[in-house]
Amino acid sequence: MAKSVSLLVLLLHMAGKVRSLKCTGDNPLQIPHQWYQPGEILIGEITNLIGYMAYHVSFTRHPSEDFINIPVLNTKFYQHILAFVFAVEEINRNPNILPNVTLGFHIYDNYSDRRWSYQTILDLLFHYGVFSPNFNCGISKNVVGIIGALNSETSSYMADILTLYKIPQISYDGSFQSTVIDSAQFPSFYRMVPNEALQYVGIVQLLVHFRWKWVGFIMHDDEPGEHFLQRLEPMLSRNGICVAFTERSPRKLHLDSIDDVMKFTDSDTAAFLESTATVVVVYGETVTFMWLAKTLWMQARMSSTRNVEDPDRTSEGKVWVTTSQVDFAVINFQLFFDIRIFHGALSFAIHSNAILGFQRFLQIQKPSWNNENGFIKDFWEQVFDCEVPDSMNSKETCTGEEKLDSFPATIFEMSMTGHSYSIYNAVYAIAHSLHTMFSHRAKHTAVEEGDRQAFLTVKPWQLHPFLQRISFNNSAGDEIMFNDRGELVAGFDVTNLVTFPNYSYIRVKVGKLDAQTPPGKELTIHEDRIEWHRELRQKPPFSLCNDKCYPGYSKEMKEGEKFCCYDCAPCPQGKMSNQEDMDYCIICQEGHYPNKVQDECIPKILIFLSFADTLSIILVFMAVFFSLTTAVVLAIFIKYKDTPIVKANNRSLTYVLLVSLFLCFLCSLLFIRQPNTVTCLLRQTIFGIVFTTAVSSVLAKTIIVVLAFMASKPGNLFRKWVGKRLAYSIVISCSSVQMVLCALWSCVSPPFPDLDMHSLNAEIIMQCNEGSVSLFYCVLGYMGFLAIVCFTVAFLARKLPDSFNEAKFITFSMLVFCSVWLSFLPTYLSTKGKDMVVVEIFSILASSAGLLGCIFWPKCYILIVRPEMNNREHLIRK
Known part of the structure; x- marks a missing residue:
């Protein structure tokens, strides 16, 4: 062809x-x-x-x-x-x-x-x-x-x-x-x-990757700029990012006269330079960058006239993020603009690769003054500041041997741009x-x-x-x-601007934006390749409205401010935060609790009242001491069983009372150990039955005293009620009611071992759950009822004239008993963990010791110390 x-x-x-x-x-x-x-x-x-x-x-x-x-x-x-x-x-x-x-x-x-x-x-x-x-x-x-x-x-x-x-x-x-x-x-x-929508995704993912939450935006004052902001703002909000400011660059900078040039040079700096935002996203076109470069240059110039040591301080802490439309370019009267202000900028650039021979093609370019190329003359004159040979001006004549690679990249770039x-x-x-x-x-x-x-x-x-x-x-x-919408099927490069003192720069690829990857994974960034601005104190830098809330604190919103601006409030008791900028403090999982600074959860310690505890040792000593004392008293009474003072008020009831008190002291030891199914079931029921037996014995003694006094009168009808049968009937009937309650409790909802995770911050309480709380209080209430009846009867009989009358001693003992248990209830309900068990043990020991001391101590004194008083004549008063 x-x-x-x-x-x-x-x-x-x-x-x-x-x-x-x-x-x-x-x-x-x-x-x-x-x-x-x-x-x-x-x-x-x-x-x-x-x-x-x-x-x-x-x-x-x-x-x-x-x-x-x-x-x-x-x-x-x-x-x-x-x-x-x-x-x-x-x-x-x-x-x-x-x-x-x-x-x-x-x-x-x-x-x-x-x-x-x-x-x-x-x-x-x-x-x-x-x-x-x-x-x-x-x-x-x-x-x-x-x-x-x-x-x-x-x-x-x-x-x-x-x-x-x-x-x-x-x-x-x-x-x-x-x-x-x-x-x-x-x-x-x-x-x-x-498609530009891919850049929106890339910008958001870049901000999220570096955890930049407080970001400024500079855009062209036109429809695309507004469209960009409207599309991006909802995406930023969903990812917890706030817009610190929005600055709009003018659509066109008219320089039609010297006055326009002077206004352009001497215009006031933009207010956005006062923002605390470290990261600024620049969207628009090359003119947007030129306007921004002018603004920063003017700020540096003003700082220099104010004798500021570092005229470049306006860029301190700034990270510039630009879109693919923005090129780092200046015009001829900005030739010596210090591009180092933008050192470390991150740009989304149209994907490009080096084309073999293109750089050589640029290097060998020679000007031709013919009319076919209508651009070369003006380009050559401006870039090299010379005049073509046919010009009548006084400037230096262009030789045509000038080289394009002698200029910084802001004027002409030798590597192929996107x-x-x-x-x-x-x-x-x-x-x-x-x-x-x-x-x-x-x-x-x-x-x-x-x-x-x-x-x-x-x-x-x-x-x-x-x-x-x-x-x-x-x-x-x-x-x-092309895809079906006529768009190139490709992605974007993420480049890092590396500047040099000669006003030039290179772009280093540090990542890519690929639409072919799964959603959320479009952006790939290599942090180790990024060279940040030299003035940044933190690398990678922070960009926040305020300082971060460190672990142990949570964010507290400021009224009237954007959600990215907040105060930091310490976590309340029992909660913690283990990450920065947490919206709220959280409760630790089961079995853990916050440490002192409330920035992590540590395992709780399992606690129960063991025999190794100091309080346990004291209580065990007291229980053993009182139980031995009770045994000694029982032995004394058995030894002197035929003496008047022992026989005076039903020896059998005395033995039953002493045995019951002995068991009461010993049953307190069931509370000192790691709770298990057996001990939880036995300790409350045994305590309830034994204690009820003791109180029933005291009640029987009191009733026998009253009936004995009344039977001593001639012709009294109560004479036939005085005897052992009545005493045994009272003890057995009263104890049987308690046994029925305990049996019902054990069948319906018995006590069982349980872990209390929440009562204490740092410990897990291993305790016996009472099961049916109502039955538990029925058992305690029944004992209290018997004690009150016994106290009432004894109080009414306290002034009987006979010397063998025990009513006054029983009255005092029941007063001690009731005082102890009335104090027990509020104390028991207000304590947790081991202290609750200690309170219950102490109440058992104190009330039992009160019965033992008040009833038997005077008699033992007579039996051991004053045996001469242990005779019938002394006991009978006239």
Whole structure:
């Protein structure tokens, strides 16, 4: 097939030279800058070299004189043009892509202006210089695709016209939310970038990864900026992140006069610099960065004039997080801006790889002063601060031997940027689509010699089926393909800005954002590769509204403040927090309790009253002592059983009482040991029965005393009731009631071993659960009832005249008994753990000892010390 000359057209955002007419009150006529290469198949690109800054600076010498116009260029964007040209030349040299076809191109600048965007597109599609839509006049332009633009606004202007003619448009910018460019509304629109929603996820996951909760936002003051904030705020709130401030950069910085330049230079610094937020997310476009750079530069300048030792202190503690649309670029009068303010910035960047030969292609660039390249003259003059040879100005003449790699990256970057990489891939996408279409035609169509020109004729709409299904690997090995929404199937790189004293920088890849991973795992970050800002005190830094709440404290919200701003309150008793910034303190799990500083749970100690405790030893000693004493008293009474004082008040009741008291002292030992099923069942029931027997014996003694006095009167009817049978009946009947209660208690809900986890903070109480509390208090209440009856009877009989009367001793003993048990109840109910058991044991010993001492001590005194008083004559009073 004969080789034919074809043309590829590129439409870029790039400010070119501004020509002005004599001032007549109208706007000067502006002619779009272009770079034209003739051919039959065209790919167009629209660029903006100005980069959304002022499009030109006009200096007026006199109202009647001509304007002197100086183009203000964003020199970094010139790489977009060179990447486009490099891709076209590389394809033309490759015999495997479009053999016998040479691509050409058009490159236009639209000045970021809506009118020139529409004008440029129409001029690209139809005859240059003649505004005749739908008419092809003169040289035919076979436009097959348009690449551009650098922002969604201009892309939408282009799509308004290109969609009508079904011409493929491939955008390489990062502002591409679906609300601006809708795939259904613009079916000819493709994006050489992933969907922006992936960046939202990445930003949130990055903030969550480093636990940054207090974050500022700087965005462009336009619809995409508002859309970004509206979409992101709910995601931030769900992840506990607050917006510290929102600062909006102006949409355009007009520098149409010296006054505008001075205002731009001397404007006040933004209030956001006073914020305590360490992390600032910057969303927008390159002009947003330029505005931010100006603001920080002015703050540093003001700090320097105030004799501040560190004029760069405004960036101290700041971590800048930028989106893929933002490029670290400055214009010519910001040449010496200290980019080190942004050292350590983290950026979501369009994925890129090094393209073999591209850096060499940049290094060998030589200026050409012909009219084909309409950008090189203005670019060369501004970046090297010289004049072309035909200029009449006094500046140094450009030699053409200047090197692009002699400038910092803020002016011109030698490594391929993400946007340039997208342009490179966009050119290849169209070329591969053309190649596939021609291959398809060759396979299904027989071509005659005279039909070759028709064979190469391409209608733009014919390219869509091939472009939609395109899939190829570029020279860097990355796969290029579109999804069903016309977006590139790819992710983002996470880069770290590393700056140098010569105002230059490099971007180091420290992670990636991949949409193909499971939800929640899209972001991969390598902290060890990140180089943070040198002024940061903590690395990685904190970004909080206030200091963290450390373990042992919980957050306490401040009224009227955002939820990220709070006070720290110590955990209440019994609760703890073992992590930073906990919303509330928690209770430890069963068997654990908080330590003193309340930042961790430790196992509780199992406690019970054991024989090793000091109190237990004392109580055991007392129990043994009193039980032995009771045994001795019993032995004394048995020895002197035939003496009047022993026989005076029913020896059998005395023996029963002493045996009962002896068992009462010993049953207290059942309470001192680790509780088990047997001891829990026995200790309360045995204590209740034995103690009831003792009190019943005392009651029988009291009743016998009263009946004996009454029977001593002649002819009294109670004489026949006095005797052993009555005494035994009282003891047995009263004790039987208690036995029935204890049996019922053991059958219905008996006591059992139990663990009390909650009564004490640091210990687990191993105790006997009483089972049926009502029956437990019935047993105690019955004993109390008997004691009160006994006390009442004894109190009424205390003044009987006979010397053998025990009523007064019984009255005193029952007074001690009732006092002890009345004191026992509140004390027992107010204590926990071992103390409760100690109280019960002490009450048993004290009440038993009161009975023993008050009733038997006077008699033992007479039996042992005053035996002469142990006779009938002494005992009988007149």
